[in-house]
Amino acid sequence: MTQAIKRPFDVLSVREDFPILQQQVNGKPLVYMDNAATAQKPLAVIEAMNTYYREFNANVHRGAHSLSDRATGEFEAARDKVRAFVNAPSREDIIWVRGVTEAINLVAQSYARSTLQPGDEIIVSQLEHHANIVPWQIVAQQTGAQVRVIPITPDAELDMAAYQALLNEKTRIVAVNHASNAMGTVNPVKEMIRLAKSVGAVTLIDGAQGAPHLEIDVQDLDCDFYAISAHKAFGPTGIGALYGRKALLEAMPPYQSGGEMIERVSFSGTTFNVPPFKFEAGTPAIAEAIGFAAALDYLNQFDKAQLKAHEDSLLQLAAELAPTVPGLRPVGTAKNKVSVFSFLVDGLHPSDLGTLLDQQGIAVRTGHHCAQPLMDCLGVPGTTRASFAFYNTREEVEKLFAALQKITRLFI
Amino acid sequence: MTAVDQADIFTANPLGKDTTIADIKDSFEFLDDWEERYGYVIDLGKQVPAMPAEHKVEENFVHGCQSQVWFIHHLDAASGKMYVLVASDAMIVQGLAAVVMCAFNGKSPQDIVGFDMDALFTELDLMRHLSPTRGNGLHAMVKKIQDAARSAL
Numbered sequence: 001m002t003q004a005i006k007r008p009f010d011v012l013s014v015r016e017d018f019p020i021l022q023q024q025v026n027g028k029p030l031v032y033m034d035n036a037a038t039a040q041k042p043l044a045v046i047e048a049m050n051t052y053y054r055e056f057n058a059n060v061h062r063g064a065h066s067l068s069d070r071a072t073g074e075f076e077a078a079r080d081k082v083r084a085f086v087n088a089p090s091r092e093d094i095i096w097v098r099g100v101t102e103a104i105n106l107v108a109q110s111y112a113r114s115t116l117q118p119g120d121e122i123i124v125s126q127l128e129h130h131a132n133i134v135p136w137q138i139v140a141q142q143t144g145a146q147v148r149v150i151p152i153t154p155d156a157e158l159d160m161a162a163y164q165a166l167l168n169e170k171t172r173i174v175a176v177n178h179a180s181n182a183m184g185t186v187n188p189v190k191e192m193i194r195l196a197k198s199v200g201a202v203t204l205i206d207g208a209q210g211a212p213h214l215e216i217d218v219q220d221l222d223c224d225f226y227a228i229s230a231h232k233a234f235g236p237t238g239i240g241a242l243y244g245r246k247a248l249l250e251a252m253p254p255y256q257s258g259g260e261m262i263e264r265v266s267f268s269g270t271t272f273n274v275p276p277f278k279f280e281a282g283t284p285a286i287a288e289a290i291g292f293a294a295a296l297d298y299l300n301q302f303d304k305a306q307l308k309a310h311e312d313s314l315l316q317l318a319a320e321l322a323p324t325v326p327g328l329r330p331v332g333t334a335k336n337k338v339s340v341f342s343f344l345v346d347g348l349h350p351s352d353l354g355t356l357l358d359q360q361g362i363a364v365r366t367g368h369h370c371a372q373p374l375m376d377c378l379g380v381p382g383t384t385r386a387s388f389a390f391y392n393t394r395e396e397v398e399k400l401f402a403a404l405q406k407i408t409r410l411f412i
Numbered sequence: 413m414t415a416v417d418q419a420d421i422f423t424a425n426p427l428g429k430d431t432t433i434a435d436i437k438d439s440f441e442f443l444d445d446w447e448e449r450y451g452y453v454i455d456l457g458k459q460v461p462a463m464p465a466e467h468k469v470e471e472n473f474v475h476g477c478q479s480q481v482w483f484i485h486h487l488d489a490a491s492g493k494m495y496v497l498v499a500s501d502a503m504i505v506q507g508l509a510a511v512v513m514c515a516f517n518g519k520s521p522q523d524i525v526g527f528d529m530d531a532l533f534t535e536l537d538l539m540r541h542l543s544p545t546r547g548n549g550l551h552a553m554v555k556k557i558q559d560a561a562r563s564a565l
């Protein structure tokens with residue numbers, strides 16, 4: 001494959017690709033630092049979806065007409081782009097889902113529910129989002145399996161010795177995130193997958209925070225499942241993808257049923273379609289899949305290492321500026337992180353901080369970040385989280401800290 | 413939210429007694445920017461008497477909030493007036509709850525049921541905090557208080 005020439009990364013020119021960033025909020029230029037919740041969309045994504053609706057809206061895989069052919073072509077080309085993005089062996093290994101949450105529910109209710117036996121064990125970690133906890137609790141209840149939890153160190157890194165001690169011949173599934181949404185910790189998933197395989201466990205990686213920041217290669221990782229959400233990777237909401245190992249996908253029963261997922265239906269019995277269609281009942285999110293592909297094309301213009309280097313420099317600047325705010329305490333100080341800066345300020349509740357930052361045009365997330373077990377473990381009710389994307393600037397990080405200084409000066 | 417029969421912890425509250433909605437509206441007219449507005453709201457919250465620890469229990473807890481919020485109410489048998497006491501660990505939520513207490517405390521159930529909290533919060537340019545989608549529980553709290561007042565009619 002020839003290596004295309006990449007667009008050099010320049011943050012100011014990149015910002016012009018994102019219409020939403022060109023506005024004022026509460027009378028101040030918008031500083032959007034809630035990217036771990038959802039990232040903004042470049043114009044290319046908005047226009048791709050717009051073009052689909054204006055020019056070739058039609059149902060896919062069905063119509064005997066030109067519009068449907070074009071829609072089907074673009075929809076399946078989007079699947080190819082996701083395949084390349086995660087380096088899956090073949091396009092049939094990519095299942096469209098609404099996002100990581102649905103992907104994990106699919107694996108839990110299809111794969112896990114049909115294979116788990118009483119006494120089997122599912123390992124998750126203390127760092128997980130509720131989406132990678134609750135589906136496992138439910139399937140554990142349904143099958144008599146147990147959920148075991150990898151503890152964390154004070155820096156919010158996974159305790160790898162404890163993980164190894166948890167692995168045993170009853171371990172059937174290991175489900176962990178590539179990077180933590182609340183803390184930014186990047187987990188050593190390749191090593192964790194290798195260890196899981198040594199006891200014959202199947203692995204699922206929640207890549208919600210991996211996709212926007214990290215290189216993903218499911219063959220190099222050797223995972224069985226990898227889940228991503230488009231909207232956190234600059235694509236639309238309502239679409240995501242589940243990579244699954246072919247042999248597992250072929251053996252798994254359907255998740256939802258209806259049109260598309262069948263081969264032949266009769267009242268004497270129905271036979272199911274092959275993967276990925278077996279798992280894609282009903283009309284899919286066509287415009288969203290096309291928008292997702294546009295987001296991946298957008299990202300692929302750049303050398304991902306350049307984007308990551310810029311994000312890392314923003315995180316580094318935040319760490320340097322942290323001592324300038326009285327009482328500020330970073331939470332989650334892992335050595336290897338994506339650009340998530342979670343923190344507490346003595347005497348100020350995160351919800352107060354969120355409101356007072358919003359008044360200055362700065363959008364952050366406050367609260368438990370859908371990771372209540374993690375917050376309980378850290379002994380905090382929640383944190384304030386500034387999560388950076390490659391379109392954030394050093395000046396914006398400086399504005400965040402100037403705003404925090406002003407808040408502590410006025411309100412404590 | 414439970415009904416609590418300890419009149420003193422409610423009647424000691426200056427909000428709704430010494431500080432009224434009219435006072436808040438007057439003050440807001442002189443507040444120019446967000447720093448002053450939120451500073452004032454936070455100061456109002458600081459006037460709320462502390463809720464005794466025995467009432468900070470699950471049944472008085474408001475779920476779905478980013479901050480921890482508890483509230484209890486009291487119907488004074490002699491005067492027929494209602495009182496509310498709210499505790500939050502977030503200063504702004506406590507301040508916004510103080511505005512709610514100013515509107516409701518010492519009022520008859522009839523007045524509470526008929527009170528338009530949306531109009532007040534809109535007038536004070538604080539409506540974004542009262543929206544049902546906002547994760548601070550204020551909207552649910554106002555509704556519960558009005559429900560309690562309705563059942564006391």
